Amino acid sequence: MTEWDVVIVGAGAAGLFCAGVAGQRGLRVLLLDHSPKVAEKIRISGGGRCNFTNRLLDPAAPQTHFLGQNPHFCRSALSRYTPQDFVALVQAHGVAFHEKHKGQLFCDTSSEAIIQMLLAECGAGGVTRWQPCAVDTVVQEAGVYVLQTTQGSVRTPQLVVATGGLPIPQIGASDWGLRLAEQFGLRVVTPRPGLVPLTFSGSDWAPYAELAGLALPVRVTTGEKKQRMAFDEDLLFTHRGLSGPAVLQISSYWQPGTSIGIDLLPQVDLRAALADAKRHSRKRLDNALAAWVPARLAEAWTRQDPLWQRALPEVPDKALDRLAEALANWRLTPSGSEGYRKAEVMVGGVDTRDLSQQTLESKQKGLFFIGEVVDVTGWLGGYNFQWAWASGHACAQALVARG
Ligand SMILES: Cc1cc2nc3c(=O)[nH]c(=O)nc-3n(C[C@H](O)[C@H](O)[C@H](O)COP(=O)(O)OP(=O)(O)OC[C@H]3O[C@@H](n4cnc5c(N)ncnc54)[C@H](O)[C@@H]3O)c2cc1C
Numbered sequence: 001m002t003e004w005d006v007v008i009v010g011a012g013a014a015g016l017f018c019a020g021v022a023g024q025r026g027l028r029v030l031l032l033d034h035s036p037k038v039a040e041k042i043r044i045s046g047g048g049r050c051n052f053t054n055r056l057l058d059p060a061a062p063q064t065h066f067l068g069q070n071p072h073f074c075r076s077a078l079s080r081y082t083p084q085d086f087v088a089l090v091q092a093h094g095v096a097f098h099e100k101h102k103g104q105l106f107c108d109t110s111s112e113a114i115i116q117m118l119l120a121e122c123g124a125g126g127v128t129r130w131q132p133c134a135v136d137t138v139v140q141e142a143g144v145y146v147l148q149t150t151q152g153s154v155r156t157p158q159l160v161v162a163t164g165g166l167p168i169p170q171i172g173a174s175d176w177g178l179r180l181a182e183q184f185g186l187r188v189v190t191p192r193p194g195l196v197p198l199t200f201s202g203s204d205w206a207p208y209a210e211l212a213g214l215a216l217p218v219r220v221t222t223g224e225k226k227q228r229m230a231f232d233e234d235l236l237f238t239h240r241g242l243s244g245p246a247v248l249q250i251s252s253y254w255q256p257g258t259s260i261g262i263d264l265l266p267q268v269d270l271r272a273a274l275a276d277a278k279r280h281s282r283k284r285l286d287n288a289l290a291a292w293v294p295a296r297l298a299e300a301w302t303r304q305d306p307l308w309q310r311a312l313p314e315v316p317d318k319a320l321d322r323l324a325e326a327l328a329n330w331r332l333t334p335s336g337s338e339g340y341r342k343a344e345v346m347v348g349g350v351d352t353r354d355l356s357q358q359t360l361e362s363k364q365k366g367l368f369f370i371g372e373v374v375d376v377t378g379w380l381g382g383y384n385f386q387w388a389w390a391s392g393h394a395c396a397q398a399l400v401a402r403g
Contacts, residue, residue, distance in 0.1 A: 004030040004128075006399050007147060007156040009135055010177070011038040013385055014371025015162030016118040018392030018399075023125020025400040030154060031127050034134040035172035039115045041164065044171070045385070050111035052090065053083040053389070054382035056103030065383045067252060068375040069189055073352040074387060077360070077394035083382075086389050093117040104381045138180060145366065158366050158399055162392070165346025165372035166191055173340070177373035178349065184364040187351035189375040193343035194252035197243035198260070198334040205332075207300050211237035214294055219266040220246040222254045229253040232266060241334065248380050251337060252347050262330040268292050271324035278312045278320065285315050285323070293327070301327065345384055349375040359398035360391055370395045 006022055008015045011033035019031040037043075042050055058064055059079035063071035087105065090097060095117055096108035107113050122129065136148045138159070145159040163177035178188050200208075218235040221228060229250065236244030250260055270292065277288045285308050289298035302308040307319040337343070350369045355361070360368045370391040378384040 001146075001153040001155055002030070004028050004154060004156045005403070006030070006158040006160060007032070007145070007154055008160040008162055009033075009147075010162035010164060010371070010373075011035075011129060011131065012162060012164050012371065013039060013042055013118075013388035014164075014392040015160070016115075016122060016392075017389050018160060018162060018370055018396045019127045020118060020121030020125050021393055021396035022399045023122060023127040025125075025396070027399060027403075029125065029127045030130065030156070031122065032130040032133040032135070032149065032151075033172070034132050034174070036132045038129070038131065039118065040171040041168070042115050042118075042385075043111050044168075045111055046106050046382075048111055049106045049109075050114045051100075051104045051106050051382040051385070052097070052114055053086050053105050053386045054103045055083055055087075055099065055105060057083050057383060057386055065379045065381075066387070067347065067377050068349075068352060070352045070375075073355075073357050074376045074390070076357040077390040078386065080397075081390040081393035083386055085393075086386065089121075090114075090117065093120065102381060135176070138183070140184075140364075140366075143366065158368070158402065160368040160370060160395060160399070161350075161373055162369075162371050163373055165349065167193065167340045167343040167346060169340060177369065181350045181354075181362070181369065181373075184362070184367060186354040186362050186364065189348040189351050191346045191348035193337050193340050193345075194347035194377050195248040195344035195380050196251045196337045196339065197238055197241060197342055198247055198251055198254065199241040199336050199338060200332065201335040205241075207304055208237060209239075211296055211300055212239045213237065214296055215244060216264065216294055216297065217266070218246050219263040220250045221261040221263075222250050222258065227253075235262065235264075240338070245380055248344065252345070252377055252379075254334065256336065257333070259331050259333045262332070264297070264327045264330060265292055270327055271321055274312075274320045274324055275317070278315070278317075281312050284311050285309070285320075288312055289323075344380070345377050346372060347377045349373050351375055356398075358394065360395040361398060368395045368398070 005027040008031045019029045023029045062074045095113045133151045147154045161177040214237045221230040231249040233246035234244045235246045286298045286302040354363045371388040
């Protein structure tokens with residue numbers, strides 16, 4: 001049986017980062033993962049270039065970019081370890097990066113640069129890594145956690161769970177962290193897929209089924225009154241439904257059985273534009289509409305009403321108004337989502353009511369939860385990695401303070 005100051009289960013973003021910080025401050029850290037490779041999600045993230053943080057994150061107002069039962073929970077950790085702190089680390093390691101859309105920072109070359117940086121930080125902290133190594137059981141005996149693993153028994157007074165969320169089970173995701181939380185009497189907010197493409201079926205969807213591959217900027221909304229969320233982003237038609245940043249973002253807020261709204265032309269007053277076009281043009285309506293939306297989309301919409309298949313001067317004003325209204329306020333009810341197979345995050349997780357927002361320690365003394373396994377979910381755009389770094393850092397500070 002080996003003894004450690006801290007054992008961290010899960011060598012992904014949060015686990016690697018926490019291990020490096022705790023190791024460099026003098027703790028004897030064991031980091032184990034049931035996968036043969038570390039950080040598979042970092043590897044595939046950001047299209048292979050890891051969108052590792054977001055410059056626009058506002059730690060003073062975390063609810064702007066994070067959701068969960070208590071969206072304010074993440075404020076303490078995010079304000080103590082900011083995107084600027086992580087950027088400084090990236091720069092110190094000479095990792096080249098660039099800013100894309102809306103404050104998103106990506107590696108210039110590949111996600112591998114971030115993985116190598118985290119491994120170097122672990123190396124500098126003398127962190128011991130065991131992989132592949134699965135944990136069969138965890139029991140607590142006289143204030144010490146005893147783990148039976150596939151590489152033998154280990155003992156530690158401080159156990160950190162960094163096993164991530166449920167998406168992409170084929171690269172190592174598991175519900176182990178959620179089950180462990182329940183084993184120790186902690187509450188779990190029912191998980192569901194987030195940042196996920198939405199699917200549609202039935203006759204309402206039939207006119208759009210052939211539009212796969214088509215993309216355009218839209219405004220997408222869901223929810224009512226105070227719950228209402230809106231995103232101005234690109235929409236992508238897929239074979240089974242809708243994706244693209246707009247739909248991924250709204251999917252984290254969408255409740256099954258409810259509808260979403262899409263404004264296909266948020267920048268244009270289509271009613272006025274069509275009325276004007278009718279005065280000056282003899283084009284067929286679908287051809288005229290193609291000035292503002294992709295031609296295939298214009299065709300798919302105008303096919304739905306015989307009045308919309310005429311030349312502009314022959315379309316009654318009311319029919320033009322109806323088309324403008326339909327494109328600005330397209331309401332549709334998803335039949336579901338592509339699920340954890342395609343989701344980028346898990347919404348829900350270990351209930352933040354049972355965790356300290358300063359240390360990430362649970363009500364169960366010496367048991368910590370960091371990263372995606374916690375009920376904190378970020379928007380698309382580097383926010384989820386920043387939560388992994390910040391929660392890992394807050395936890396490491398607490399581990400060091402305990403010694
Ligand atoms: C396709 C894709 C693209 C993404 N792109 C981005 C992006 O560009 N920017 C961004 O901010 N976020 C992105 N995300 C989300 C981001 O990857 C996660 O939020 C982040 O990795 C969570 O970090 P984590 O350490 O909590 O979990 P993970 O990084 O998932 O690490 C969990 C680790 O725990 C291990 N593990 C699981 N179960 C066990 C067990 N029972 N025993 C031992 N080990 C176990 C896993 O093997 C894994 O190594 C993306 C996600 C996906 C799926």
